[in-house]
Amino acid sequence: MRKRYCMGFILALVLAAALFYQYYTEQNSVVLQIGEGIPYVDVNMQQSTNKVGLWQDEEDGKSYFFLPSCVDHHKVKVGDLGTDGLQIAGERYEAGDVFTWEDDTEYMVTIVGESYEVRNYAVTFMKSANIPSIFINTQSGNMEYVNEQRHNLESGDICVILANGMTEYQNVLPKIVSRGNVSWNRPKKPYTIKLEDKYPLCGLRKGDKWRLLALWSEGSRLNSKIALDIAEELGIANAVQGTWVDLYFNGEYAGIYLLTESVTVGEGRVDIYNLEKENRQFNPNIDEAVHFEEENKKGYLLDRVNTIDGGYLIEKDTAEYYGEERNGFVTSAGFMFSIKEPAHASKEQVDYISGYVDRIDQMVQNGDPAVWDYLDLDSLVSAFLVDEISLDTDVAVTSMYFYKDVGEDKLYTGPVWDYEHTFGERNVEAMEGKFVDYTYSVVDHSKLFDSILNWYLLLYDTPEFQEEMLKKYENLLPYFERLLSTGIDEYVEEIEDSVKMDQVMWQDKNLKGKSSGNYKDYYANVKYTKFFIAKRLNYLCERWNVPHEEFPVPSNGQMHHLTYSVYEGVVGTMDVMDGEELREPLPYDASKYQGWIYEYSGEKWSPYIPVYEDMGLYNAKWE
Numbered sequence: 001m002r003k004r005y006c007m008g009f010i011l012a013l014v015l016a017a018a019l020f021y022q023y024y025t026e027q028n029s030v031v032l033q034i035g036e037g038i039p040y041v042d043v044n045m046q047q048s049t050n051k052v053g054l055w056q057d058e059e060d061g062k063s064y065f066f067l068p069s070c071v072d073h074h075k076v077k078v079g080d081l082g083t084d085g086l087q088i089a090g091e092r093y094e095a096g097d098v099f100t101w102e103d104d105t106e107y108m109v110t111i112v113g114e115s116y117e118v119r120n121y122a123v124t125f126m127k128s129a130n131i132p133s134i135f136i137n138t139q140s141g142n143m144e145y146v147n148e149q150r151h152n153l154e155s156g157d158i159c160v161i162l163a164n165g166m167t168e169y170q171n172v173l174p175k176i177v178s179r180g181n182v183s184w185n186r187p188k189k190p191y192t193i194k195l196e197d198k199y200p201l202c203g204l205r206k207g208d209k210w211r212l213l214a215l216w217s218e219g220s221r222l223n224s225k226i227a228l229d230i231a232e233e234l235g236i237a238n239a240v241q242g243t244w245v246d247l248y249f250n251g252e253y254a255g256i257y258l259l260t261e262s263v264t265v266g267e268g269r270v271d272i273y274n275l276e277k278e279n280r281q282f283n284p285n286i287d288e289a290v291h292f293e294e295e296n297k298k299g300y301l302l303d304r305v306n307t308i309d310g311g312y313l314i315e316k317d318t319a320e321y322y323g324e325e326r327n328g329f330v331t332s333a334g335f336m337f338s339i340k341e342p343a344h345a346s347k348e349q350v351d352y353i354s355g356y357v358d359r360i361d362q363m364v365q366n367g368d369p370a371v372w373d374y375l376d377l378d379s380l381v382s383a384f385l386v387d388e389i390s391l392d393t394d395v396a397v398t399s400m401y402f403y404k405d406v407g408e409d410k411l412y413t414g415p416v417w418d419y420e421h422t423f424g425e426r427n428v429e430a431m432e433g434k435f436v437d438y439t440y441s442v443v444d445h446s447k448l449f450d451s452i453l454n455w456y457l458l459l460y461d462t463p464e465f466q467e468e469m470l471k472k473y474e475n476l477l478p479y480f481e482r483l484l485s486t487g488i489d490e491y492v493e494e495i496e497d498s499v500k501m502d503q504v505m506w507q508d509k510n511l512k513g514k515s516s517g518n519y520k521d522y523y524a525n526v527k528y529t530k531f532f533i534a535k536r537l538n539y540l541c542e543r544w545n546v547p548h549e550e551f552p553v554p555s556n557g558q559m560h561h562l563t564y565s566v567y568e569g570v571v572g573t574m575d576v577m578d579g580e581e582l583r584e585p586l587p588y589d590a591s592k593y594q595g596w597i598y599e600y601s602g603e604k605w606s607p608y609i610p611v612y613e614d615m616g617l618y619n620a621k622w623e
Contacts, residue, residue: 028044028046028165029075029077031044031076034086037113038053038111038119039111040053041076043071045070047170048161051251053253054121061122063122063123063124064125064501064504065125066128066505069128069497070165072165074100076125077099078099081095085110085112086109086110086111101125109121126504127497128501129163130493130497130498131245131246134245134247135158135159135160136156136193137249138176139155139156140154143249147189149178150178150180152178153175153177157170157173158173158195169195169201171197174196175192175193176192179211183214190211190213191211191212193212195207195208196208198268200268202245202259204242204243204260205241205268207269209269211259213242213257213258213420214255215257215258218517220492221256221258222529223420224258226533227390227422228260229483230389230476231383234382234385234472236382236415238269238271238403239415242259244498245258246501255505256495256499263340263401263415263417264340272312273406276342279302283304286302289302297347298325299339299344300327300344302344302346308349308352309406309407310406310407310408311405312345312403314401315399316337318398319451322338325339327339328350329353329354331357332361332362333365335451337402357402357411360411363375364455364458367458369462369464373409376411377464378468380413381465381468383416384456386416388441388442389476389533389540391423391435393422397451397453398418427601433608438536443457473544477537477541480551484534484551492526496522500522524612525612527554528610531610531612535551553579555577559577559578560612560613561614562611566588566619566621585605585617593619593622594622596617598617
C-alpha cells in the first residue's frame with residue numbers, strides 16, 4: 001500500500017513538473033510571425049511581450065534576428081500564418097511547428113503570399129547573453145524625428161527585461177531625446193530618457209532620468225564603464241554608475257548601450273538642495289519667465305527668489321555649447337560655465353554663483369593658498385586622477401562638472417562624466433596624436449588652448465594637491481591589478497555576445513575611418529585597452545616615483561602581417577610581434593605622399609599604437 005502511495009506521489013510530481021515546464025516554455029517563447037510579407041518574432045516573457053523585427057543589411061542582402069538575453073533557448077515556434085506559406089531551409093512549416101536554429105548558421109526563409117508572390121530572406125539568428133534588454137516604442141512608431149536633430153524628443157512606452165527573463169519595469173515613457181555633442185554626429189546615437197516615476201533600473205540607483213551611451217568610439221566598449229568604475233573606487237560622492245544593455249527601438253535592434261545614471265540634481269543623483277524645485281514653488285508661472293542675457297551672464301527674471309547659496313550644478317563648457325544653454329556665466333578669466341541646475345536660475349542666483357566661482361578662479365590664477373577653503377581638494381584630486389589615468393581628451397574643455405550645496409562653503413568637483421574618448425581611443429590629427437601617447441599628461445593640456453580650464457595646471461604642483469594625489473593613486477593600484485588580471489576579461493565575457501550583434505549592425509559595414517576602435521577584431525581592441533592601461537600605469541608610477549611591480553602588456557607571441565599600399569598598389573610588407581608598437585613604419589617620399597594611415601580606422605599612424613592583428617596602412621598622394 002505504501003509503495004502505491006509512493007508511486008502516485010512520484011507520478012504527481014512528474015506531471016506537475018511537465019505542466020510547469022509547458023507553462024514556462026509558453027511564457028518564455030519566441031514566436032515567428034509574418035507582417036506584410038516580412039517575418040518578425042514576438043518574444044514572450046511571463047509578464048511582457050516584445051516584438052523583434054528582422055534586420056536587413058542593404059549592402060549584402062543578409063538578414064538577422066537579434067534576440068535578447070532573456071531568451072534562454074534556440075527554439076522558434078511558428079505563429080498564425082494566415083494566408084501566407086512558410087518554408088525554412090526548404091522545409092515547410094505550419095502554425096504550431098517548432099524550428100530550432102543553430103549558431104553561425106544562415107537559413108533561407110521563404111514566404112509565399114496569397115497570390116503566390118515569393119519573398120526570400122537569408123536569415124541568421126543571433127542571441128545576446130548576461131545583460132538586460134530595453135524595449136522602447138515611440139508614439140510615431142519610428143526614430144526618424146528623434147534622430148533628425150539633437151534635442152528632438154518624443155514620448156512612447158518602455159519595457160526593461162533582465163537577463164533572467166524577469167520584466168523589471170514596464171510603463172509609459174514621457175520622453176526620449178537625442179543628446180550628446182560630438183557623439184551625436186555618429187551614426188549610432190546616444191539618448192536621454194525620462195521615466196514616469198523614479199525607479200532603480202538594472203541594479204542602479206533610483207531615478208527618473210537616465211542616459212543611454214552609444215559607445216560608438218569605444219572599440220572594446222569598456223572605456224566609459226571603466227572610467228566610471230575608477231570614480232566609484234575613489235569614493236567620489238555622487239559618482240555616476242552604469243551597466244550595459246541591449247537596446248531596441250520599435251522592435252528594431254539598436255545595439256549595445258551603456259545605461260547610466262544622469263548628471264542631475266536629486267536623490268540618487270547629485271544629492272544637493274533642489275533649487276529648481278524651490279524656484280518653481282515660489283514662481284508658479286516659471287515656464288513663462290522672461291529670459292535675460294547680459295555680456296557675461298544669462299538666466300531668468302523671476303518674481304520671487306528665496307535661496308541663493310545652493311544648490312548649483314554647473315558645467316565647464318565650450319563657446320559653442322555655452323551658446324546653446326539658457327543659464328550660465330563667464331569668469332573674468334574668460335572661462336565659460338553653464339548652469340545645469342537650477343534649470344531656471346534667477347538673476348540673483350546667477351550673480352551669486354558666478355561671483356563665487358569667479359573668486360575661486362582668481363585665487364587659482366593668483367596662486368592664493370587659501371583657495372582650498374573654497375575649492376574642495378579631495379574631489380578635485382579624485383576627478384584629476386580619473387582624467388589623468390584615462391587620458392580624457394575633453395578634460396577641462398567640456399563635461400567637467402562642479403556643484404555647491406546650500407549652506408556649504410566649498411565648491412566640489414564632479415560628478416565626473418563623458419569618457420568616450422579615453423584610454424588611447426582618439427588619435428585625431430587636431431590633437432597631434434597626444435592622446436594615444438601614454439606618456440602625455442592632462443596637466444599640459446590646458447597649455448594648448450586658452451579656453452581650457454587651467455586649474456589642474458596651476459594647482460598640480462601645490463604641496464596639498466601632490467600629497468593627496470599620491471595617497472589616492474597608491475590606494476588605487478590594487479584595483480588596477482584586479483582589473484587587468486581578471487576584471488576586464490569578466491566584463492568581456494559579460495558583453496561579448498551583445499558586441500557580436502552590435503558589430504554586425506555597425507562595425508562590420510564598410511565604415512573605414514568612422515567605426516569604433518583601432519582594430520577590426522573586437523578582441524584586438526580589448527587587448528589594446530589592457531595595453532594602454534598597463535603602459536599608462538607604468539608611466540605614472542615612474543613619473544610619480546611610486547614603487548610597484550610593472551603591469552604586463554598583453555601579447556600572444558604571434559606575428560602579424562602588415563601591408564603598405566599607395567595609390568599605385570602595394571609597396572611593401574612587414575611582420576610585427578603581437579603587442580609591439582610600430583615604431584618605424586616603411587619609409588616614404590614625404591614630398592609625394594601625406595603619411596601613413598591605418599586602413600581600417602582611417603587614423604594617422606602613431607608609434608604608440610601596438611599591432612594586435614594583421615593590418616593595412618595606406619599613404620595618399622598630396623593633392
